[in-house]
Amino acid sequence: MTKMHVKMTVNGEAAEGLAEPRTLLIHFLRETLKIKGPHIGCETTHCGACTVDLNGKSVKSCTVFVGQANGAEITTVEGLVNADGSLGVIQEMFREHHGLQCGFCTPGMITRAHRLLQENPMPTEEEVRFGMAGNLCRCTGYQNIVKAIMAAAETLNAQKEAAE
Amino acid sequence: MIPAGFEYHRPGDIESALSILTQHGDEARVIAGGHSLIPMMKLRLTDLSHLIDLQDIELLKGIEVAGGTVTIGAMVTQHQLINDQGLADAIPLIREGSLQIADPQVRYVGTIGGNVANGDPGNDMPGLMQCLGATYELQGPGGTREVAARDFYEAAYFTERAEDEILTRIRIPVPAAGTGYAYEKQKRKIGDYATAAAGVLIRIEGGTCADASIAMTNLSDTPVWSVAAANALIGTAVDATARQAAIAAAIDEIEPVADNRGPVEFKKHVAGVILGRAIERAASRAG
């Protein structure tokens, strides 16, 4: 199969490469662009470890062909750090509240939580659980993930208020 | 989990999409959200050499509520269905059903067109569309035609749609004011297809059920729209006896098969329970 020329913006920077049309976005990110934040857990659209933000939507990048993402804006967990390279609020709250153990699910969890809080800055615990239902974790039992996201929402809202 | 190779097309309008589809015949397939198709391609259960991405076709987008009809473009995602206030006001049943499909990530990309065109008995939208009396608009090289959702499904993965047709829009009559609604789904976990699901519409006038519509998901190789079950409610006060009669009529029309969601008897039992709940909730909302 002839390769196609693919261009996208990843974490604010222009990125491009050649890929067969059957290449899945997760493989393009990890193998061609060497962006290893998004993980491959199941490769069957179930676990959410491969979640990235694509044009403002949380998607499982193991279930997107690279051509479908041609021209798209993509954010991965690497793009969620502060400008000075320190941990962003959601990342910091996962650390503080032990929202991870082995850490395999974490990039997908944080990327998804980012979009959830963009859409719903003050979620209830139930809304967090419903909004995070596409991400599986085999270690934490979810309790601390939920806690971390609730704490991140609070911190982000306080920051916003202080800035106003 | 790498699919076989194919050529990728992203046409900008419906005419170009149809011409690629016609040119390559059964070697070509359209892709909407890809969240049914890509998993099948990974398992190499689908054979194709040309993939036609519909994402740039404006004609397939948008939700419109006008003159007692809701028109939904095939490429509207489940996420958009959930977040459209005009749609939620006109037909709240669609939001209730959409929220029970898959998980957030899947709902951002999965489309209503892909869900109804797919033909998988596990998909929730076909039953909802039959319950609501929706009509599908299909465009092919010879022009456009309309098929009722209630006539569209033939068997698992076999529908009325010809290989060279694209489903463009869905038209749904807005139910009469005060119509009660419910979509009730039993699943093993979030992101699972239904063990059994039922969509119910009920209109009550002066304490008596004046009209009803009942459809069920994943209990046969097509959705089941049961006139007999609806008739068992019409003219009654939707009391326990009427509900039992409707459930018996519905169970009579389904043909579930044993699989990893359970044996046939279990599925029939679950179907009865969820249908009972759906009828009760729809009736309680009617007014």
Ligand SMILES: Cc1cc2nc3c(=O)[nH]c(=O)nc-3n(C[C@H](O)[C@H](O)[C@H](O)COP(=O)(O)OP(=O)(O)OC[C@H]3O[C@@H](n4cnc5c(N)ncnc54)[C@H](O)[C@@H]3O)c2cc1C
């Ligand atoms: C983990 C997971 C859980 C899921 N759970 C559920 C669930 O509980 N309930 C449910 O209903 N679905 C579920 N789905 C399926 C999901 O909702 C799909 O997105 C949906 O069934 C298909 O929509 P799509 O836009 O992704 O279609 P695609 O996968 O792109 O297409 C599906 C089929 O329809 C055809 N097609 C698509 N659009 C058109 C068109 N406009 N005209 C003609 N043919 C067309 C394609 O050629 C293909 O054959 C789940 C999926 C996953 C991955």
Ligand code: FES
């Ligand atoms: S790797 Fe994509 S959902 Fe698991």
Ligand code: FES
């Ligand atoms: S921390 Fe190990 S899978 Fe979530």
